Amino acid sequence: MSALLGPAEVRRLASELDVRPTKKLGQNFVHDPNTVRRIVATAELSPEDVVLEVGPGLGSLTLALLPACREVVAVEIDPVLAKRLPETAADHAPELAGRLRVVEADALRITKADVGEPTAMVANLPYNVAVPVVLHLLAELPSLRTVLVMVQAEVADRMAAGPGSKAYGVPSVKVAWYADARRSVTVSRSVFWPVPNVDSALVRLVRHEPPADVDRERLFTLVDAAFSQRRKTLRGALASWAGSPDRAAEVVRAAGIDPGLRGEQLTVRDFSRILEAADHHL
Known part of the structure; x- marks a missing residue:
């Protein structure tokens, strides 16, 4: 020893x-x-x-x-x-x-x-x-x-x-x-x-294995955007990321998530779903 x-x-x-x-x-x-x-x-x-x-x-x-x-x-x-x-x-x-x-x-x-x-x-x-x-x-x-x-x-x-x-x-x-x-x-x-x-x-x-088959760097950029203004809902916080508040709301909704939620209520899998929805909608 x-x-x-x-x-x-x-x-x-x-x-x-x-x-x-x-x-x-x-x-x-x-x-x-x-x-x-x-x-x-x-x-x-x-x-x-x-x-x-x-x-x-x-x-x-x-x-x-x-x-x-x-x-x-x-x-x-x-x-x-x-x-x-x-x-x-x-x-x-x-x-x-x-x-x-x-x-x-x-x-x-x-x-x-x-x-x-x-x-x-x-x-x-x-x-x-x-x-x-x-x-x-x-x-x-x-x-x-x-x-x-x-x-x-x-x-x-x-x-x-x-x-x-x-x-x-x-x-x-x-x-x-x-x-x-x-x-x-x-x-x-x-x-x-x-x-x-x-x-x-x-x-x-x-x-563990990554929770989704999405690009990690793009996902992390999305996460940074969602938390950049903590008191804002996803609709507002993701506005610049998606192009506008309406666009953000549309993508988040397409992922099966309420755009009135805030980033701190989402799991990493939820964020992955938003990114997947963005690839189909943006």
């Missing part, structure tokens, strides 16, 4: 590397071994999984992942942290260090060519880029079957929300295109250094 990082070691490593967690990169390092053990347990990994970890930081979660899977591909944007991570693995888990591959890159720009075909993603994601990173990686890496991310609690609610709930919005619909999302446990802010001013939560995504 790998020895995990505690609070004193996290601070010692940060001091040695002269790393000051930056708000810009959304860095909050986990220093509680029980929390990383719980994350790995919740991920339900198999010994054959190749795990993508985004933003490994000082390596707290990385060390807990190494015994649980075949390989960890860690994507780190900070060159100082990326360079140190293999040494940390060698120090704490010498017999498992060969399972780690570090890729110094921006997760929002990586492709299959950079990371291969990981089967699972487990990450403590920077709050400011959590949703764009998850959506980008689901699109770029069809091999990803499961995703478990620790994100700001409010973001977790949005990713897993269903139609009609207060948290339901663009992220909810786009995530639902790729996967079933379930919000898991809330994580105390005290397990991080520095302590953030918000709570975190785990969200687990299990990939």
Whole structure:
């Protein structure tokens, strides 16, 4: 088993590397071994999984992942942290260090060519880029079957929300295109250094087939339009997308949906039906 990082070691490593967690990169390092053990347990990994970890930081979660899977591909944007991570693995888990591959890159720009075909993603994601990173990686890496991310609690609610709930919005619909999302446990802010001013939560995504045979990018454009003016009904919100309010109403009605509804009341399948109707009517 790998020895995990505690609070004193996290601070010692940060001091040695002269790393000051930056708000810009959304860095909050986990220093509680029980929390990383719980994350790995919740991920339900198999010994054959190749795990993508985004933003490994000082390596707290990385060390807990190494015994649980075949390989960890860690994507780190900070060159100082990326360079140190293999040494940390060698120090704490010498017999498992060969399972780690570090890729110094921006997760929002990586492709299959950079990371291969990981089967699972487990990450403590920077709050400011959590949703764009998850959506980008689901699109770029069809091999990803499961995703478990620790994100700001409010973001977790949005990713897993269903139609009609207060948290339901663009992220909810786009995530639902790729996967079933379930919000898991809330994580105390005290397990991080520095302590953030918000709570975190785990969200687990299990990939499914797309809910409809429509073009994803066109569907996402439609979803963005429907939510761009939250208080408007579909008739008004989709006016510029369809060409006019009357045209929007006609298409929505043709999809079997009431144009007096709002975007937040529709499922991803409903949006797909509107797009299918548009292809026949516009």
